[in-house]
Amino acid sequence: MTWRIISALVENKPGVLFRVSNMFRARGFNIESLSVGPTEEQDLSRITITINSDEHTTEQLVKQLRKIIDVVDVIRLPLDNSVYRELALIKLKAEDPTTRLEITNLVNVFRGKVVDISKRSMMVEITGTPDKIDAFKALVEHYGIIQLARTGVCALPRGVVHE
């Protein structure tokens, strides 16, 4: 079992995400994360999927994705030759100045940002690989996580891609 990234270019129209996610469900593929967004072309969206699975399952998932008519292209992104990032928003309990200072220091080390602050909480934004976000989360867990939201991985291959 290895962690893998799959990137699919799909038609940007209603029902496509449903068809893709429905295929995962119907064929029993377990997805770790999935993110969707616009691309350089107006009528195409990119779906980035991460899975934790073996080679055979990954190959099948790629083939089944390609089979969906609205999926225009599917590539597997090698981890060592791709840039991949995830964004997390984490709201932490922070009721006293010492805690706030500690959290702020940790956020700086992780090159994150404090994006909201209230009397009893702080919200921080961390961007990076899923590992980095996991590491940050582990460091701040003991302060008390009130809410957490992650975007799922967004990725592109390095260098120029030739069609």
Add this chain to the structure above:
Amino acid sequence: MVEISGAKALVQALEREGVEAIFGMPGGANLPIYDELYSSSIRHILVRHEQSAAHMADGYARIKRKAGVCFATSGPGATNLVTGIATAYMDSSPIIAVTGQVPRAMIGKDAFQECDIVGICASITKYCFQPMHPREVPEVVKKAFYIAESGRPGPVLIDVPKDVQQESAEMVFPEIVKVRGYSPHIEPDVAQVSRAIDLLLNAERPIIMAGGGVHISGAFAELQALAEMLMIPVVTTFKGKGVFPENHPLSLGPIGMHGHAEANKLVTEADLLFAIGSRFSDRSVGRFDEFGRDMKIVHIDIDPAEIGKNKQADVGIVGDVKVSLRIMLKMLASRMIRKGEGEWESNQWLRHVREVREYYRSIIKDHPREVTAMKALKKLRELLPADAIVTTEVGQCQMWTSLHFDVISPGTFFSSTGLGTMGFGFPASIGAKVARPDVPVVDIAGDGSFNMTENSLAVSVLENIPVIVFLLNNYSLGMVAQWQRLFYNRRMIGVDLKGMPDFVKVAEAYGAQGIRAESMDELDKAIRRALSSDVATVIDIPIDPEENVFPFMPPGKGLKDTIVAA
């Protein structure tokens, strides 16, 4: 440019596709389309249940090897199609289902007869369209046929909101369409074909497993030429039954849960399996982990996702079966390879194949009665012309057909092999008869299955589409009963149909011909009468409810565990 309505554009687009018949039922949400059908040259065949409309379109498609078309209204009309669409999907059959939908402004409001048929059909169609503007209609229809018929065929749904049918727009009817995310792999990689040939030639005990892909691509002649050129015995999957003449010396018949015993045995003894247009279904190969462990596998399929889905192939060829086999035959010819009949004596594997086949054919035991399923089917074969089209219902009747009815002319047999839909055969036979009115069409049925869609008798009689229902009547849900006898300690429940209804009277009530055949002599006469009849005939053949189907590979077991007889 003149503006026309979405409904008119739809019907005109269907005419442009050469559609000759539509199987359907009108309702509130597709009335504008029906109003356009009024003045169209396309024949409309009114069904009595939408499920049957989909099966008819499916039967038509499998024989015509072109898309069949069915119509239904929104809501329940559309959901009634679902079983038929799923059946076509599992068997890669191209049907175009056109459903009415509530007007655009009502979608999502839980309107009367509204249902999200596009959502429901996502996993049982190749694609779904829902044109939201009338000007999209011509292109949608063109794309629907292209997607349904090309590559690995399959059903396509077109869900048209009622106001899109009514509203007018300037229409452009495209001659060619492109679908960006879709390009079927037709041409195989020649290097892979060459590798496959090397494996075939180096094998000591090669066997061909021919599947439904041979039927879909119409590669009957190519398959036979290949088998004869290399003298390789041929088993088929059940979907592939009849793609190779079953009276050919190299034919071993279907493998699988109710495959021929010799086919099940020999396929496990081969050192090379050449799977052609087959998807290694559990029903054919039993256990994926056990099947093919000690053999090399060469696999051709047009769907890349089938290569390695259930079984890893040593050589995978993605391409159209007919195109691929033609390339293979050319390469073999250029290498001057041609084996002959002499192989039956000189080749140890072929000698073994012949011995095994003779052995298993000699130990086949029939049920002790005058009229049995086996004898009835052999009689049917004897009297039916070779080019007659045969389909089946699902259950024991289907498996007896697999075992005891030889398909001689390739491409004349089909059945609901993937989804296993009871009630499929009769409406599908009507569709097949529309595709080929010049040959007899027979549905080999059981009482349980026929009972599900027998109301299509009205369609057969009123539309003058005479087919023959060859009803092996054991007054029960026979296959379930067989499992209860064999695996549930004879705790019989929910299987006794008690001879209800009287199918001769049912046939007569619809104006069809009903004949009961209680002896082999009566059966002989009944088949002859049916073949010369102008109306549909139901031949009701009472058989013993205790008659089992053997051989039988128990569920969850492998082909080597096939039980040959009780």
